[in-house]
Amino acid sequence: MIRGTTKLIAHLGYPTSTFKAPMIYNPWFAHRGIDAVVVPMGCKAEDYAVFLPLLFRLSNIHGALVTMPHKVATVALADRVSVTARIAGAANALRLGADGLLEADMFDGEGFVAGVLGKGQKLADRAALVVGCGGVGSAIAASLAKAGVARLALFDPNAAMAEGLADRLKAAYPALAVVTGSNDPAGFALVVNASPLGMNPDDPLPMDVERIDPSTFVGEVVMKSEMTPFLAAAAARGCRYQVGTDMLFEQIPAYLEFFGFGRPSVAELREQAAISY
Amino acid sequence: MIRGTTKLIAHLGYPTSTFKAPMIYNPWFAHRGIDAVVVPMGCKAEDYAVFLPLLFRLSNIHGALVTMPHKVATVALADRVSVTARIAGAANALRLGADGLLEADMFDGEGFVAGVLGKGQKLADRAALVVGCGGVGSAIAASLAKAGVARLALFDPNAAMAEGLADRLKAAYPALAVVTGSNDPAGFALVVNASPLGMNPDDPLPMDVERIDPSTFVGEVVMKSEMTPFLAAAAARGCRYQVGTDMLFEQIPAYLEFFGFGRPSVAELREQAAISY
Numbered sequence: 001m002i003r004g005t006t007k008l009i010a011h012l013g014y015p016t017s018t019f020k021a022p023m024i025y026n027p028w029f030a031h032r033g034i035d036a037v038v039v040p041m042g043c044k045a046e047d048y049a050v051f052l053p054l055l056f057r058l059s060n061i062h063g064a065l066v067t068m069p070h071k072v073a074t075v076a077l078a079d080r081v082s083v084t085a086r087i088a089g090a091a092n093a094l095r096l097g098a099d100g101l102l103e104a105d106m107f108d109g110e111g112f113v114a115g116v117l118g119k120g121q122k123l124a125d126r127a128a129l130v131v132g133c134g135g136v137g138s139a140i141a142a143s144l145a146k147a148g149v150a151r152l153a154l155f156d157p158n159a160a161m162a163e164g165l166a167d168r169l170k171a172a173y174p175a176l177a178v179v180t181g182s183n184d185p186a187g188f189a190l191v192v193n194a195s196p197l198g199m200n201p202d203d204p205l206p207m208d209v210e211r212i213d214p215s216t217f218v219g220e221v222v223m224k225s226e227m228t229p230f231l232a233a234a235a236a237r238g239c240r241y242q243v244g245t246d247m248l249f250e251q252i253p254a255y256l257e258f259f260g261f262g263r264p265s266v267a268e269l270r271e272q273a274a275i276s277y
Numbered sequence: 278m279i280r281g282t283t284k285l286i287a288h289l290g291y292p293t294s295t296f297k298a299p300m301i302y303n304p305w306f307a308h309r310g311i312d313a314v315v316v317p318m319g320c321k322a323e324d325y326a327v328f329l330p331l332l333f334r335l336s337n338i339h340g341a342l343v344t345m346p347h348k349v350a351t352v353a354l355a356d357r358v359s360v361t362a363r364i365a366g367a368a369n370a371l372r373l374g375a376d377g378l379l380e381a382d383m384f385d386g387e388g389f390v391a392g393v394l395g396k397g398q399k400l401a402d403r404a405a406l407v408v409g410c411g412g413v414g415s416a417i418a419a420s421l422a423k424a425g426v427a428r429l430a431l432f433d434p435n436a437a438m439a440e441g442l443a444d445r446l447k448a449a450y451p452a453l454a455v456v457t458g459s460n461d462p463a464g465f466a467l468v469v470n471a472s473p474l475g476m477n478p479d480d481p482l483p484m485d486v487e488r489i490d491p492s493t494f495v496g497e498v499v500m501k502s503e504m505t506p507f508l509a510a511a512a513a514r515g516c517r518y519q520v521g522t523d524m525l526f527e528q529i530p531a532y533l534e535f536f537g538f539g540r541p542s543v544a545e546l547r548e549q550a551a552i553s554y
Contacts, residue, residue: 001551002303004296004317016337019281026279039316040281042336051331059319060293274278 007036013067078104087142109143111251124148132195155183198222214238284313290344340372355381364419386420388528401425409472432460475499491515
């Protein structure tokens with residue numbers, strides 16, 4: 001129930017028609033008696049830099065969920081940017097700090113990592129391979145570093161992307177071993193497809209699945225289908241795995257904590273949601 | 278249930294804490310299966326002129342309810358202004374026209390008139406006295422003219438306010454007889470207190486109640502209490518009357534029609550509302 005006192009959380013992106021967050025957050029707010037609401041706002045890229053500061057001048061604004069096409073622009077517009085968002089070069093969450101400054105964070109990688117840990121895969125002191133070093137790959141790499149992996153291998157067909165990400169990671173995590181230049185998945189505790197390969201039916205696999213050890217945990221970011229060809233091939237080898245949408249849904253508790261509403265379990269959120277996921 | 282497709286109606290004003298509209302509109306939208314939501318946005322006066330055009334560039338914006346302190350500024354910011362809003366010098370509703378232009382209208386007076394007509398008082402070809410020619414008095418005078426009164430008497434302690442309103446009315450309604458300079462209520466079918474007198478306990482009455490005929494219908498805009506001293510005195514003379522909040526609630530069907538959602542009865546709206554009124 002929206003009232004005059006309700007805290008407003010803008011869901012910023014364009015187009016909005018496929019947004020699911022309101023149907024997950026709002027029923028949970030109602031269930032917990034939290035006077036807040038997530039409201040889609042279809043802001044176009046060319047308006048964002050002017051609209052965002054004015055939105056955060058509203059007296060009842062509490063925060064924002066940020067999605068395409070604004071994640072990269074958000075880093076430049078915030079007053080404070082988390083280490084994770086800085087490494088990712090992108091942010092998907094905004095809130096006002098106690099001093100009125102605009103704080104940005106990035107939870108795509110946090111959701112990915114929370115899902116992997118929740119499925120029983122340990123990450124601390126392990127080695128991980130991330131294939132694809134764009135926005136989502138960078139976010140996942142940043143969160144893997146935060147989660148304490150000892151060694152990160154990064155691969156991107158555009159070598160400069162992988163090297164740039166490696167530099168940002170090493171600056172923030174000097175003890176982390178980072179290598180670039182190979183997508184060979186042999187010998188890693190975790191391998192991740194963070195590239196767009198799998199979006200189109202005739203895409204090649206992102207790495208040589210035959211070289212993935214059955215004990216390796218395999219993660220995917222493509223959400224085109226639940227079982228992408230890459231995941232299907234890894235599962236056929238006996239690997240445990242995480243599907244693309246888990247990254248989205250597993251980050252919601254971190255978002256809620258960022259907004260100051262506590263950190264519910266994914267199960268509690270699913271139970272209240274107006275959509276099944 | 279807010280979705281990615283939900284049409285956004287901003288409730289613009291500051292402060293927002295006393296806003297009631299979301300608790301009236303949103304349950305009715307849910308009841309009728311209309312995919313729209315009213316969301317309070319606490320926009321401060323100094324931000325309004327910049328925020329408003331950006332708000333109306335959102336892809337899912339449908340309209341706005343406008344309240345204090347933005348009603349006067351809205352007239353200057355809209356591309357098209359209704360005759361009623363032009364006379365009132367204020368607007369409380371905004372929508373995008375089919376051509377993308379921003380259209381403003383004013384429903385305070387419409388609500389006042391709808392309430393009076395709904396209580397069985399005829400207005401066409403009758404005479405009315407409006408005491409107080411600020412924003413709300415101007416809006417009521419404009420809507421009385423639109424409703425077809427034959428003669429309007431206007432009074433304000435600031436004579437220039439009454440004369441300015443008279444000029445705007447005569448320009449839009451050349452056949453209307455408009456007089457200014459007296460608050461004597463004798464001989465009118467309708468008399469209205471549209472002044473702030475009654476807000477404070479030691480205010481004088483806005484007119485000489487002893488000269489109101491018992492057959493006269495008496496309207497009030499002060500909402501400090503349901504039965505203001507003015508209404509109580511008129512009721513004691515046997516007059517029928519309308520309380521201040523009726524103006525607010527009786528205008529909601531006109532608002533909904535303006536937004537393209539049909540024109541429900543006040544009774545249907547009251548039945549669905551999450552507050553009693």
